[in-house]
Amino acid sequence: MKKHLLILALGALSLAACQSTENGADSPSDSTALKAINDTTLSKHIAALASDDFEGRKPFTNGETKTINYLKTEFEKLGLQPGNGKSYFQEVPMVDIKSTPAANMAIKGTSGSLSLKYLDDFVAATRHVKDQVKVENSEMVFAGYGIVAPEYKWNDYEGLNVKGKTVVVMVNDPGFTDSTLFKGKTMTYYGRWTYKFEEAARQGATGVIIIHDTPAASYPWAVVRSGWSKSKLYLAAADNNSSRALMEGWMTQDMAKAMFKLAGKSEDLMKQAMKPGFKPVDLGLKLSLTINNTIKKSVSNNVVAVLPGTKRADEYIIYSGHWDHLGKGEAINGDSIYNGAVDNATGTAALLALADAFKKAKKQPERSIMFIALTGEEQGLLGSEYYGAHPLVPVNKTVANINIDAMQASGKTKDIIAVGYGQSELEDYLTAAAKKQGRVVVKDTNPSAGFYFRSDHFNFAKVGIPALYTETGDDNIEHGKAWGVAQKEDYTKNRYHAPADNFEPAKWNFSGMVEDLRLLFDVGYRLSNETTFPGWKAGSEFKAIREKSMK
Structure with a gap:
């Protein structure tokens, strides 16, 4: 799966927060949660996770130990409960x-x-x-x-x-x-x-x-x-x-x-x-x-935390993102640590920011929210595959999965991309949330590449759970669409899966990342306070699987 990084100066987040509240908040309690998703929180976690000290976050290395313990500690600080009985870890046996x-x-x-x-x-x-x-x-x-x-x-x-x-x-x-x-x-x-x-x-x-x-x-x-x-x-x-x-x-x-x-x-x-x-x-x-x-043979770990729902705690919305990257490898320009700042320290930091937002919401979600930092995505979506085969909560009680992988740092866009557009009713929730921000949902530009099957949400879909995966749009508000596309291509060519995928806070513009996360919070928050279950759309290869599991 391709990941994209766009480069700009830091945006003014106070204006972003006001705009999100005006365009997107369902209620005052909603806006309180939204303000917890900001550049300060994201920057703090990305800086840690993408540092050389974490050694590229490869499974089975010291980098894994540091990463999973960091996430466990941060979930504990937020007051979230362990997601696997008394443990924040789900062991994933690998060979x-x-x-x-x-x-x-x-x-x-x-x-x-x-x-x-x-x-x-x-x-x-x-x-x-x-x-x-x-x-x-x-x-x-x-x-x-x-x-x-x-x-x-x-x-x-x-x-x-x-x-x-x-x-x-x-x-x-x-x-x-x-x-x-x-x-x-x-x-x-x-x-x-x-x-x-x-x-x-x-x-x-x-x-x-x-x-x-x-x-x-x-x-x-x-x-x-x-x-x-x-x-x-x-x-x-x-x-x-x-x-x-x-x-x-x-x-x-x-x-x-x-x-x-x-x-x-x-x-x-x-x-x-x-x-x-x-x-x-x-x-x-x-x-x-x-x-x-x-x-x-060895064992890696998914990191799982839960915010229990207030009314229907046995029903779950799952936010996911993979914590792993490539570790150490061939040196390029003297750098041998593949830090994976965009791919996927951004998505991992996003889980912590979203957890903070849900925890701070004045009106707590009625359904439970599970946050899973997954292992082995770079090795073939292994952590999510294991979870799909060994779910910690029943599949027929899992409302939806919202997956976050490799967020841009480019500034705001007029659009947001729904990868694999046409799969599930979650896209309708996304469209409603985007409209509040004055944005539109668009299809991915290369659907024949099958990107819907190349990130961790796929393994939730594979067992029937409606799964949403978005990519920040191309149509950059300040610079236009051609510029946005060019920046993505530049990232793919020069930094994707390379030691150059580093965190550069002086160059990153978090405003679009923040807006995208607030949008995904809106989708999950709405789902968490409903009683219905979203489904797959006609023609989806996952529709029959879901219908069978719900009987």
Whole structure:
């Protein structure tokens, strides 16, 4: 998920507070809470969390210990209760696996063979907690997008038995090339690479390989190569992940074309697979690959605090944000600490500011408010995935999730972006709150990239909980839209996931960040004093899950 930082001088917050009260406060008690969300509070926490002393906040390091204890202490100071019985911590068991495939992956056919070079032509790993795994002469099948989506009348595995076989599938979903299919350009979860691996495992495949395509994936091969060259953290499982495919990986578009040629098939099969009614194709090829692993098991922590509701304390609104970043790594310009000031010291500080605001509200919320600082987001949304599988409060009593990840420091905007627009009724709450501020809600500009599935709110959605994820808008009030877009691009190019993502208080303008947080407070505060539950909108892939859980 991309995170954005915009740079300006500090805004005058007294005016911001007055404007928020005039445009956005439901009542005088509301405005009292809103004033607790300010640049002083945010700056204090960001300065601490993004300092070198916290060592980049990577799980399993001294940086984690400092971070989670800092958050626990701050929640205690605010008078919030522990969220996990008597503890502020939810342990998240993980396993770190450094998979090292053989230098070459062999694909053999009756007319010849291919030797794919690791990193240049393919990447591969395994989730199986074993020192070594081998895929030997596994028959290869091209299964289109690798999607089973009954609501869209689409099943790439229909009539296909892939047990012991390796499936080759395409990235994204059919709507990417045909706007009449699925949700058109707005990617569904069926288009995410994580889903492809999950579905292949459900089908019993031994291996699964995704064909990379830059436009459809929304990132170049270099991103795949870099991400898969490192060790990966996974959630620990009782079966040591034996339920997953033995091998998961990607191949380049050029190698996919060479594979089809070796199989005596036209590469036009990929175009045919984009249309309804496509049937999987046995390629008549066999794949072999050995993967050696280095394994480490450990435990990280989500940090959880609760403000109990005054009337319906068994119903919860959850605010979330991930505390982790990348720790220490390759030095760039002499700096080797990846402090993650924007990504996501801002969102973590936001949780503390929101907790302070709810605590100070003259009229306390009728429903309980839970604040979760999540671990392992940078490793694949692991903390939220664990919470989804081990919720601390019942899913059918969880009203909504509001997730905060990488806030701008650029000044106010006329708009706010609802990532994955069209998913849930929470967007209606957001629209009402934005209107009070004289702002509008807009869609994310690149819905085919599937950003709705790339931050922690997704794992709440995955178990049916309506989830809202916003990004501060592009249309900067002082400098205009083009400037706002350019600043985001500059952050992504020069600071995102780099040591340069540092806290620079003299350059940061908190006024837009403050306004966005006050807006998100408004959404949660309204929800906390209602008796109804917001739902998913028609066409959402999460609607049926929610309806089932609420029975």
